[in-house]
Amino acid sequence: MIKLGEINTMEILRETDHGVYLIDKDDEEVLLPNRYVPERFKIWDKMDVFVYLDNEERPVATTEKPYIMKGDFALLRCNQVTDYGAFLDWGLVKELFCPFKEQAFKMKPGGWYLVYCYLDEKTNRLVASSKTNHFLDNKNLTVKPFEEVDLIVSHPSEIGMNVIVNKKHSGLIYKDNIFRDLSVGDKLKGIVKKIRPGNKLDISIGQVGYRNIEPNAERILKALQDNGGQLALTDKSSPEDIKEELQMSKKNFKKAIGTLYKQRKVELKPDGIYLI
Known part of the structure; x- marks a missing residue:
């Protein structure tokens, strides 16, 4: 069965004036317009295509990869707003529709919005929603601590x-x-x-706890190498200076330099850290 909003692997069935028709394992067909047909092909060649509805609500295939697929989240630009809703740029000829009822805040042309793409069962259209929380569920978690x-x-x-x-x-x-x-x-x-x-x-x-020490130690070593073997930071430096220089908390910084000191990779002086 052809799946709208997803990548489908299909075979070239026949050539027409408008393009080539592709067929899947369930004998369902879809048109691949001429603009996407490869210069060289043979009947029964396999192709990976994205399938969605064209302006006349007919399934159509494309070799282009959209910025978002069914079941995904992405940041998209609003191209225009009409009486029906907003139309978003998702990298395809036909824009992705976001109804007013699916807008967390009223969209404006030129604005960027995080949206979720889903298949509207009533219209069989792919649509976007900026009410992303509606598509998240914490009742049955699939993650665990430290994962x-x-x-x-x-x-x-x-x-x-x-x-x-x-x-x-x-x-x-x-x-x-x-x-x-x-x-x-x-x-x-x-x-x-x-x-x-x-x-x-x-x-x-x-990473959390002691798992955080080693990556931060590596980051400090790299910063030392990039700065001629010296950093003007100590355990008395302000959290703001440490964050600006190394993008880590002071707590993790102190743990990391302690590890490096024990491994005799650095020397700690009143004016900073020195690479040994």
């Missing part, structure tokens, strides 16, 4: 930054654990730091 996870920055809050965890759950990175600039739509790795009552996920950008 590495994929993150998408969702939106800021007064106490930190909300993130989407593994495209399934919602989580929070507290302000005191943010040591780099984060923007909505950023994708990065993180660690489940803690699971609080109600299955609320506390997320850390770095």
